[in-house]
Amino acid sequence: xxxxxxxxxxxxxxxxxxxxxxxxxxxxxxxxxxxxxxxxxxxxxxxxxxxxxxxxxxxxxxxxxxxxxxxxxxxxxxxxxxxxxxxxxxxxxxxxxxxxxxxxxxxxxxxxxxxxxxxxxxxxxxxxxxxxxxxxxxxxxxxxxxxxxxxxxxxxxxxxxxxxxxxxxxxxxxxxxxxxxxxxxxxxxxxxxxxxxxxxxxxxxxxxxxxxxxxxxxxxxxxxxxxxxxxxxxxxxxxxxxxxxxxxxxxxxxxxxxxxxxxxxxxxxxxxxxxxxxxxxxxxxxxxxxxxxxxxxxxxxxxxxxxxxxxxxxxxxxxxxxxxxxxxxxxxxxxxxxxxxxxxxxxxxxxxxxxxxxxxxxxxxxxxxxxxxxxxxxxxxxxxxxxxxxxxxxxxxxxxxxxxxxxxxxxxxxxxxxxxxxxxxxxxxxxxxxxxxxxxxxxxxxxxxxxxxxxxxxxxxxxxxxxxxxxxxxxxxxxxxxxxxxxxxxxxxxxxxxxxxxxxxxxxxxxxxxxxxxxxxxxxxxxxxxxxxxxxxxxxxxxxxxxxxxxxxxxxxxxxxxxxxxxxxxxxxxxxxxxxxx
Amino acid sequence: xxxxxxxxxxxxxxxxxxxxxxxxxxxxxxxxxxxxxxxxxxxxxxxxxxxxxxxxxxxxxxxxxxxxxxxxxxxxxxxxxxxxxxxxxxxxxxxxxxxxxxxxxxxxxxxxxxxxxxxxxxxxxxxxxxxxxxxxxxxxxxxxxxxxxxxxxxxxxxxxxxxxxxxxxxxxxxxxxxxxxxxxxxxxxxxxxxx
Ligand SMILES: Cc1ncc(C[n+]2csc(CCOP(=O)(O)OP(=O)(O)O)c2C)c(N)n1
Ligand SMILES: [Mg+2]
Numbered sequence: 001x002x003x004x005x006x007x008x009x010x011x012x013x014x015x016x017x018x019x020x021x022x023x024x025x026x027x028x029x030x031x032x033x034x035x036x037x038x039x040x041x042x043x044x045x046x047x048x049x050x051x052x053x054x055x056x057x058x059x060x061x062x063x064x065x066x067x068x069x070x071x072x073x074x075x076x077x078x079x080x081x082x083x084x085x086x087x088x089x090x091x092x093x094x095x096x097x098x099x100x101x102x103x104x105x106x107x108x109x110x111x112x113x114x115x116x117x118x119x120x121x122x123x124x125x126x127x128x129x130x131x132x133x134x135x136x137x138x139x140x141x142x143x144x145x146x147x148x149x150x151x152x153x154x155x156x157x158x159x160x161x162x163x164x165x166x167x168x169x170x171x172x173x174x175x176x177x178x179x180x181x182x183x184x185x186x187x188x189x190x191x192x193x194x195x196x197x198x199x200x201x202x203x204x205x206x207x208x209x210x211x212x213x214x215x216x217x218x219x220x221x222x223x224x225x226x227x228x229x230x231x232x233x234x235x236x237x238x239x240x241x242x243x244x245x246x247x248x249x250x251x252x253x254x255x256x257x258x259x260x261x262x263x264x265x266x267x268x269x270x271x272x273x274x275x276x277x278x279x280x281x282x283x284x285x286x287x288x289x290x291x292x293x294x295x296x297x298x299x300x301x302x303x304x305x306x307x308x309x310x311x312x313x314x315x316x317x318x319x320x321x322x323x324x325x326x327x328x329x330x331x332x333x334x335x336x337x338x339x340x341x342x343x344x345x346x347x348x349x350x351x352x353x354x355x356x357x358x359x360x361x362x363x364x365x366x367x368x369x370x371x372x373x374x375x376x377x378x379x380x381x382x383x384x385x386x387x388x389x390x391x392x393x394x395x396x397x398x399x400x401x402x403x404x405x406x407x408x409x410x411x412x413x414x415x416x417x418x419x420x421x422x423x424x425x426x427x428x429x430x431x432x433x434x435x436x437x438x439x440x441x442x443x444x445x446x447x448x449x450x451x452x453x454x455x456x457x458x459x460x461x462x463x464x465x466x467x468x469x470x471x472x473x474x475x476x477x478x479x480x481x482x483x484x485x486x487x488x489x490x491x492x493x494x495x496x497x498x499x500x501x502x503x504x505x506x507x508x509x510x511x512x513x514x515x516x517x518x519x520x521x522x523x524x525x526x527x528x529x530x531x532x533x534x535x536x537x538x539x540x541x542x543x544x545x546x547x548x549x550x551x552x553x554x555x556x557x558x559x560x561x562x563x564x565x566x567x568x569x570x571x572x573x574x575x576x577x578x579x580x581x582x
Numbered sequence: 583x584x585x586x587x588x589x590x591x592x593x594x595x596x597x598x599x600x601x602x603x604x605x606x607x608x609x610x611x612x613x614x615x616x617x618x619x620x621x622x623x624x625x626x627x628x629x630x631x632x633x634x635x636x637x638x639x640x641x642x643x644x645x646x647x648x649x650x651x652x653x654x655x656x657x658x659x660x661x662x663x664x665x666x667x668x669x670x671x672x673x674x675x676x677x678x679x680x681x682x683x684x685x686x687x688x689x690x691x692x693x694x695x696x697x698x699x700x701x702x703x704x705x706x707x708x709x710x711x712x713x714x715x716x717x718x719x720x721x722x723x724x725x726x727x728x729x730x731x732x733x734x735x736x737x738x739x740x741x742x743x744x745x746x747x748x749x750x751x752x753x754x755x756x757x758x759x760x761x762x763x764x765x766x767x768x769x770x771x772x773x774x775x776x777x
Binding site (some may be wrong): 135136140143144147164197198199200321322323326329401 | 592594597598601602605609639644646647649650651652654655675750753754
């Protein structure tokens with residue numbers, strides 16, 4: 001571990017040395033092998049920024065344009081790299097600007113450590129300038145949070161923060177440090193990383209009885225269906241997972257958060273479940289005899305109406321978080337534990353199977369979906385471009401090797417339905433919270449987390465206008481991010497619901513946009529706008545070939561809808577493929 | 583079916599833990615019938631006793647969520663027949679009336695109430711028991727000019743519990759895999775369900 005001794009007034013041969021709280025913060029980050037911080041300074045965090053100044057070569061600080069951008073960038077960084085994202089923000093408005101990102105990271109189990117400055121301890125509770133009770137504000141949206149008022153607490157609390165953020169089911173942690181503690185000199189004994197907190201249990205014990213019971217069910221199953229979520233990625237269990245499904249040839253569907261854990265064109269992959277997922281896996285959820293849920297949490301966007309969800313099936317649920325088991329769907333066999341550990345145990349007990357006719361049912365349904373729906377989007381007869389054809393064209397050019405960062409709305413569903421992804425950690429999107437404005441900062445973070453990969457942000461015209469200010473971050477720090485805006489001149493997803501369920505009463509969904517290419521130009525970012533099919537391929541190629549960031553605005557059909565759809569309040573087998581089925 | 587459940591949570595002594603527990607309930611619009619915090623048999627470990635009226639499935643999910651709060655060591659949930667519980671109540675009654683009406687004396691004795699303070703103007707009685715008895719005495723005393731009443735929250739001891747000592751020792755072991763979480767499905771027979 002690189003020490004900070006030279007920079008503090010250490011006497012040689014002396015174990016403890018005087019250091020400021022701020023130096024202890026920097027040392028903690030270095031010790032945790034942090035290389036990138038996303039942040040924004042202000043009064044209450046100035047001592048930490050001052051300490052950072054001497055370490056700016058080792059701790060790469062990305063100055064965002066809004067703290068929400070900082071935390072989404074940290075999320076993108078964490079999701080793509082598997083490392084913990086780190087955020088700095090000042091007290092008051094700086095800290096409150098993190099709340100949306102914390103909620104997003106909480107619901108999508110993303111490891112992030114936020115360090116916020118706070119007013120001097122003696123001013124707490126006095127309505128001091130830029131004082132806000134950020135610990136209480138963020139309690140429901142953090143895995144753990146804590147306020148430090150004395151520098152002596154810093155090493156241990158930060159060690160605990162990194163441990164809690166990353167271990168077990170990951171999540172965001174916020175540490176609020178009062179300014180006096182940042183300035184305070186104390187006897188610093190060095191940083192010790194944390195491996196255990198007695199009141200915190202990252203993983204439950206694996207119970208072999210349940211592995212056996214699960215294996216028995218799967219071995220007896222005539223129509224098994226695997227549905228996996230992000231747990232496979234968070235557990236770094238992609239390999240173990242493939243061995244599991246391949247041994248018994250199990251038809252396998254993913255949730256939006258699980259996408260890319262196996263290649264999207266894997267022969268056992270039957271597509272995405274959920275409100276706008278594929279027809280086959282949604283429909284056949286209600287025909288399988290054993291549903292094997294892995295690292296997923298039966299979100300209502302996945303289950304549709306609960307009392308019509310897989311009622312005929314026995315349920316095996318593998319999850320690291322015991323609170324997820326039986327939360328929404330009652331399990332037949334719960335397999336608590338880290339799937340990295342439980343999957344190999346389960347695989348060992350599986351009998352090889354073919355499941356050919358059952359698999360054929362998925363293939364037939366996929367073929368049907370392709371004919372009645374996908375091909376029409378891919379090869380449209382209309383003049384207007386469709387979002388779908390943009391994605392298929394993009395797949396041809398990236399060969400499925402890009403990190404796809406999507407925002408929220410119709411375009412997000414199209415990205416997750418059609419993009420080809422060969423590699424794990426390729427699908428970065430706001431799944432649980434559905435946070436518009438996520439994609440641009442998350443793509444910036446993703447590029448810093450995986451500099452060797454092509455990162456493509458796909459946004460709607462509405463989403464692009466939330467956090468558009470982060471173009472400034474791109475201008476200054478030059479991550480090579482490809483930005484596509486699929487402009488349908490609407491808040492399309494909301495418009496779709498208005499069309500389908502509110503008699504086309506388009507109440508405030510017709511959103512206007514600036515000239516995005518001009519805006520990019522203002523930030524010295526190259527770009528162009530296309531509206532013609534004939535220009536699409538060339539424009540995408542140019543964008544991808546550019547050795548710097550690039551913004552491509554693509555005008556698409558105004559009133560296209562995303563199908564299939566499990567309408568709200570309906571069961572998954574009531575999935576519809578077109579408007580007239582509703 | 584809704585019924586009374588008593589939740590017992592052992593926590594670290596941390597500022598803010600009360601709020602972190604409380605928001606688990608308020609987020610789900612579950613109201614607390616009563617809440618008590620106290621020290622436990624182990625130094626620096628606090629014990630929350632919370633009573634709710636809810637259905638079993640809601641309570642089980644809620645308790646699992648409470649167990650996830652980092653500073654919570656252990657959570658138990660029990661039905662009333664699995665615990666021994668008590669509450670204390672204080673009643674302030676005009677001394678003058680008590681002197682006049684012999685019935686009141688008898689009443690208080692019947693409920694096992696003791697005088698804590700006797701002054702010229704008022705007397706404060708204390709009684710210990712469960713809500714039913716306390717509420718009965720309360721309504722009786724209303725007839726005799728009750729000036730002030732307060733009842734404490736429930737405190738409860740689990741019949742089947744061995745206390746927190748042993749669990750703490752296990753929790754303190756540095757090896758996170760030696761975790762004493764019990765799978766509730768394995769211990770269906772046991773009276774208490776543990777996280
Ligand atoms: C911060 C935030 N506000 C509001 C919403 C509700 N919402 C969901 S999708 C959507 C429309 C998104 O429009 P656009 O970005 O243009 O994408 P499109 O659906 O047109 O592809 C809205 C407003 C949200 N998800 N997030
Ligand atoms: Mg739009």
